[in-house]
Amino acid sequence: MQHEIEQLTIMLRRLPGLGPRSAKRVILHLLKKPDSLMTPLADLIAKTADRVVTCHICGNFDVQSPCEICQDSARDRSTICVVEEVDDLWALESTNSYNGLYHVLGGILSPLDGIGPEDLNIPGLLERLSKSHVNELIMALGATVDGQSTAHYITDHLDGTDINITRLSHGVPVGGELDYLDEGTLITALKSRRPVGEDTDKDRQKANL
Ligand SMILES: [Zn+2]
Helix, strand or coil, rough: CCHHHHHHHHCCCCCCCCHHHHHHHHHHHHHHHHHHHHHHHHHHHHHHHHCEEEECCCCCEEEECCCCCHHCCCCCEEEEECCCCCCHHHHHHHCCCCCCEEECCCCEEEECEEECCCCCCCHHHHHHHHHHCCEEEEEECCHHHHHHHHHHHHHCCCCCCEEEEEEEECCCCCCCCHCCHHCCCCCCCHHHCECCCCCHHHHHHHHHH
């Protein structure tokens, strides 16, 4: 195989979901359409890499920082939705039913993988909350063990503040990742959000009976 093609295969295999066979299939497809696909795609990737930056407030990707969402005066600045990754933000935005701001953590706490709070945008969130008047913080994290412990970690650090902490409710399957949910499920989950401590309180009540 030619040197360039070999190199391209190695690069493509670093993308999520692309094994050696599918990487080669992608390259073959590109090579067959050099003018209509390969060159425009390469140009677009270079342009995107050159122009897109991370918003220094919320962690969103945009061509400007602060991003369009953070700058939008029509949005409710008293509500911040905490998400794991930017694709979760995209999923929530596509529902057109949320008008607050976001905070992208860039991952979730994972003791097994050695990912602690300092590796994520958690210190940035706590600082942001201490400097702005936020009434509600929505924990839109996946219903996985790590997702929930991340939500608990943040909640614990906001003890004593008057920020109302809620989380997505119905429709988020246990072990479910947010960006895999269909729009309808996501809208329901967003609209029926509830206080984070609610389940714990109910469990305590049950234990007392
Ligand atoms: Zn932003």
